């Protein structure tokens with residue numbers, strides 16, 4: 001005959017075990033949705049106390065060096081502050097019961113704390129304790145610890161339950177660590193990819209600018225050589241025409257001679273522009289103030305062309321050391337272009353000046369790279385037809401013109417570019433079809449002690 005008492009205790013035991021199992025199953029399902037380590041620790045502490053019937057639960061996390069534990073979650077009577085710990089306890093590995101469990105990587109049950117030499121008494125007296133390590137392989141991630149006011153409160157069943165909780169928590173911690181590593185790797189990849197793309201675009205633009213600069217340089221060399229030789233021929237032609245003038249008489253002959261001399265003079269102007277483009281002009285640099293040059297030009301354009309050019313001069317503009325006649329020529333060319341681009345003859349253009357401190361010159365915006373330093377900017381802005389990107393690529397080419405025969409040779413801007421480069425500066429162009437154009441010329445500021453010669457020159 002079977003013993004009815006033992007049957008009752010067996011079935012009660014089964015019921016407790018089944019309930020624990022159900023709780024652990026629910027626990028495993030909940031773990032899947034926990035998004036971060038912090039939530040995980042607090043969830044586990046709360047569950048251990050709330051559902052599994054422990055009086056309290058404290059969780060400690062191990063540091064990467066495996067030398068110390070830091071309290072990261074606590075639930076139960078010992079923590080009246082809810083989900084926060086005011087002064088987290090730090091326990092070195094090997095110290096106290098938790099430190100010893102972390103070091104030995106083995107769980108421990110202490111039946112009577114007062115008899116245990118490792119017990120560090122707390123404000124709340126406890127008599128028994130259970131502590132289980134959280135670990136992946138041999139690496140300790142932390143410990144789960146629970147105390148009880150009675151002696152011998154923990155047995156095999158509690159050990160098994162808490163070890164299962166610790167195993168599930170450790171597995172989830174490993175997953176979260178891996179997810180964190182993957183997300184870091186992914187972010188690194190995204191950053192590296194966008195840096196690479198930016199670099200590619202940058203390099204492509206620089207290559208285009210560089211090949212453009214090289215193209216202009218080689219045209220410059222060629223036209224420089226040509227202009228130089230042609231200049232010599234022109235000198236001979238003009239000289240011979242001068243000699244003939246004394247020998248000839250009769251109005252027709254003299255008129256033919258005059259036509260020849262005029263053509264030679266026009267040729268000389270062309271040659272000067274080509275020499276300027278190839279940076280082979282004979283320059284006479286002197287310290288001058290671009291505001292004064294611009295004022296003169298505004299006056300001249302009003303007087304000679306009836307054009308109003310507004311001037312916005314910078315106060316205390318840094319003086320520059322350049323060929324004054326050439327800079328006047330250059331400015332005249334830019335004003336003439338602005339005038340030609342204006343839809344009506346009454347449209348104004350603007351000249352402005354500015355002190356500019358260049359820290360990194362950007363090849364994308366300027367015709368050539370500028371050394372970091374002080375520059376005076378001379379800008380001419382109009383509100384005329386503007387230019388397409390394609391035209392902007394070609395405007396500095398010698399003989400590029402969109403003007404009708406007789407109205408433009410296409411050497412004005414070539415000369416501007418050559419002169420500015422020969423003077424150590426750079427040109428910036430901004431233009432948009434229908435919205436006008438701005439040409440900015442940057443000239444290096446003269447050294448500070450050049451002021452004296454400037455005042456002498458003015």
Ligand SMILES: Nc1ncnc2c1ncn2[C@@H]1O[C@H](COP(=O)(O)OP(=O)(O)OP(=O)(O)O)[C@@H](O)[C@H]1O
Nearest residue numbers: 337338341395401402403408409410411412413437
């Ligand atoms: N401010 C501007 N607005 C619109 N287009 C311009 C402007 N400046 C220059 N351009 C374009 O650039 C071309 C080249 O200008 P550039 O000054 O070199 O030669 P040009 O004016 O045609 O002839 P010239 O040798 O008489 O100066 C012009 O034909 C015009 O198409």
Ligand SMILES: [Mg+2]
Nearest residue numbers: 333337412413
């Ligand atoms: Mg022109």
